[in-house]
Structures are given as C-alpha cells and as structure tokens.
Amino acid sequence: MPESPHRLTSKAERDVNVCCQFLDFNETWERDMGPAFMAYRHDWQRYSAARELRPFPMHLDFDLTNTCTLRCTFCPRTQMARRGTLPPAFTMPFDVYAAAIDEGAQKGLYAVNLNASGEPLLHPDLVRMVTYARESGILDIMLHTSGLFLDEPMAQRLMDAGLTKLIVSFDSPDKAHYEALRVGSSYDRVVANIRTAARLKRQAGSITPFIRINMVLMRENAHEREAMIDMWRDVVDGMGFLEYINYYQWDEEDRYRHRVAYREDFVCEKPWQRLAVTHDGGIKFCHLDDADEVVLGNLSSMSLEEAWTGEVMTRYRELQKAGRIREIGLCSRCSTPMMPVEGD
Numbered sequence: 001m002p003e004s005p006h007r008l009t010s011k012a013e014r015d016v017n018v019c020c021q022f023l024d025f026n027e028t029w030e031r032d033m034g035p036a037f038m039a040y041r042h043d044w045q046r047y048s049a050a051r052e053l054r055p056f057p058m059h060l061d062f063d064l065t066n067t068c069t070l071r072c073t074f075c076p077r078t079q080m081a082r083r084g085t086l087p088p089a090f091t092m093p094f095d096v097y098a099a100a101i102d103e104g105a106q107k108g109l110y111a112v113n114l115n116a117s118g119e120p121l122l123h124p125d126l127v128r129m130v131t132y133a134r135e136s137g138i139l140d141i142m143l144h145t146s147g148l149f150l151d152e153p154m155a156q157r158l159m160d161a162g163l164t165k166l167i168v169s170f171d172s173p174d175k176a177h178y179e180a181l182r183v184g185s186s187y188d189r190v191v192a193n194i195r196t197a198a199r200l201k202r203q204a205g206s207i208t209p210f211i212r213i214n215m216v217l218m219r220e221n222a223h224e225r226e227a228m229i230d231m232w233r234d235v236v237d238g239m240g241f242l243e244y245i246n247y248y249q250w251d252e253e254d255r256y257r258h259r260v261a262y263r264e265d266f267v268c269e270k271p272w273q274r275l276a277v278t279h280d281g282g283i284k285f286c287h288l289d290d291a292d293e294v295v296l297g298n299l300s301s302m303s304l305e306e307a308w309t310g311e312v313m314t315r316y317r318e319l320q321k322a323g324r325i326r327e328i329g330l331c332s333r334c335s336t337p338m339m340p341v342e343g344d
C-alpha cells in the first residue's frame with residue numbers, strides 16, 4: 001500500500017477494526033463536543049479494545065428502511081437484489097424505534113446509527129427520530145447516506161434536529177467513475193448537496209453534524225484516494241477509508257485490492273459494542289446480518305438488556321474469545337475476519 005502524505009488514524013488504534021482508517025481534518029471535534037462525549041468515546045475505546053462487557057450496548061443500529069434507489073456495484077443490497085433475496089420494501093414504525101430509544105436512554109446507550117440496508121433519508125420520520133434521540137439524551141446520533149436526497153431543506157432539518165454525524169458515501173473524484181460505481185446516483189447533485197450541508201453548518205456556527213466522506217477502497221478506485229482527499233479536505237470535517245468487504249461472498253467480482261484470508265483467531269469487537277434493531281423490532285446479534293439470520297428476540301417480548309446479556313450473546317462472545325469464531329455460523333460466512341495476507 002503506498003504511503004499517504006496525510007496523517008491517517010488507523011481504526012486498529014481507535015476502534016479495533018483494521019478495515020477502516022480515518023483522516024480527521026477537524027481534529028478537536030470530539031473534545032469540542034464536551035466532557036460527556038469524551039467520556040463516551042473513552043468507554044468506546046476501552047470496552048472495544050478489552051472486549052469487556054458493559055451492562056448495556058453502547059450503540060444500536062436501526063434498519064429504518066431497506067428502500068434505496070441506487071444499485072451500487074459493490075453493495076450487499078445490490079447483490080441481494082441480483083440473487084432475488086431482497087425482502088419486500090419496509091419502513092420502521094416510529095413506535096418501534098421509540099421503544100428501543102426509551103430503554104436505551106434509561107440504561108446508558110451512547111450512540112445510534114440510523115441506517116442499515118437502505119437509504120435513511122427515504123424514511124418519512126427520519127428527522128423526528130433524530131429529534132427523539134437527542135431529546136432522550138443519546139450523545140451520538142449518526143447516519144450514512146448516499147447524499148442524493150440531502151437537499152438544502154433536509155440538511156437544515158437534520159442539523160436543527162441534532163444529528164451529530166453525517167456520513168456521506170462517495171467513492172471517486174471522477175464523475176464518470178463515481179456514477180459507474182454508484183449506479184443511479186448523480187455526481188453533480190451529491191457534490192452540491194455535500195457542499196450545501198457544509199455551508200449551512202458553517203453559517204450556523206455549529207459544530208454538528210461532523211460531516212465525513214466515506215470512501216470504499218477497492219481494486220478499481222484505490223488509486224484515487226489522494227485525489228479524493230484533495231477534493232474534500234477544505235469542505236468536510238473528515239474522511240473514512242473503508243476496505244471493501246465482500247459480505248458473505250455474495251459479490252461475484254473480485255474487488256479486493258489485497259489478497260485476503262479468513263483469520264481463525266479474529267475476535268470481532270462488535271459483540272461488545274452494539275446490537276441491531278430490525279424494522280419490526282427484531283433484536284439482531286450483528287448489524288451486518290443482512291439476511292436477519294441471528295435474531296435474538298423481539299422488542300415486543302424481550303428487552304435489549306435481556307438480549308445483550310442472554311445465552312446466545314454470551315455463548316457467541318465466549319466462542320470468539322476462545323478462537324472458535326468459525327463455530328458461529330453467521331461469523332463463519334462473514335467477511336469481516338478476512339484480513340490482508342501479510343507481505344501482499
């Protein structure tokens with residue numbers, strides 16, 4: 001891998017996942033968010049790194065909707081559509097969301113991410129959901145979006161509602177290449193939308209949301225990383241570089257830029273960080289479980305705390321710590337433990 005002239009913070013140091021690197025242009029942002037936010041980030045590092053169990057998850061991922069108008073070539077959703085396994089369109093009712101937030105607010109939930117299998121800006125209650133989380137005391141409220149529907153009114157409403165992190169997926173500084181990767185998107189519209197969101201924030205003198213561009217690094221675009229930094233460094237607060245992952249080997253193309261191999265001794269940090277909530281209140285072991293393979297229970301009859309401390313989560317954590325991650329069916333087919341082969 002060529003050395004970047006820009007200082008990258010390895011997620012191996014920050015979040016114990018070697019698949020991501022972050023480049024923060026605004027390096028004081030977390031500190032500027034205040035002592036409570038810093039304490040949350042400290043806990044995030046501590047519990048993740050030590051694989052230490054906290055009484056309640058630090059983070060919840062909500063699958064608000066699986067609707068998306070794009071067909072990004074490398075996205076698991078696109079692969080599901082191609083394989084005919086995409087579920088019918090759904091949206092999460094507000095009450096399901098509120099029930100999870102209410103429990104989380106009582107029991108020490110720090111963060112929520114408002115997307116999983118679709119485009120969150122297509123959920124009709126999105127702004128209300130951000131407001132509800134903020135008014136409930138959730139410290140970190142984030143979402144990942146294609147940016148296509150992030151027009152000025154939406155950017156303003158999300159900022160006013162208290163969104164803390166706005167993460168926009170953007171994978172090439174070249175218009176033709178971007179639109180070939182993000183099939184159905186518009187380069188010009190997304191660039192304009194990101195610039196508008198950054199301007200609104202600047203004009204308001206607000207430190208939130210932290211605006212980050214996420215780039216998925218693949219064989220076909222990795223050479224564009226430095227040009228991406230040049231394109232965005234004076235516009236947004238930071239960038240994330242995520243190594244492409246062929247989730248569950250659904251993608252028939254080989255997009256990895258390194259040779260990878262499954263690490264049998266991999267201990268994933270996620271079971272010590274987070275749970276996921278499906279649109280109908282299902283509580284999932286892992287937010288990357290796109291096929292809803294391991295659903296621990298439902299909010300209608302099980303609390304998040306019960307799921308978090310229950311038998312299945314306990315056994316899965318024990319298996320992972322014992323170097324037996326392959327015995328967890330979902331993890332054995334997951335590509336997160338796929339690591340670059342040394343020397344490659």
Ligand code: SF4
Nearest residue numbers: 268286330331334336
């Ligand atoms: S399915 Fe993958 S990401 Fe999820 S806990 Fe298992 S190894 Fe980690």
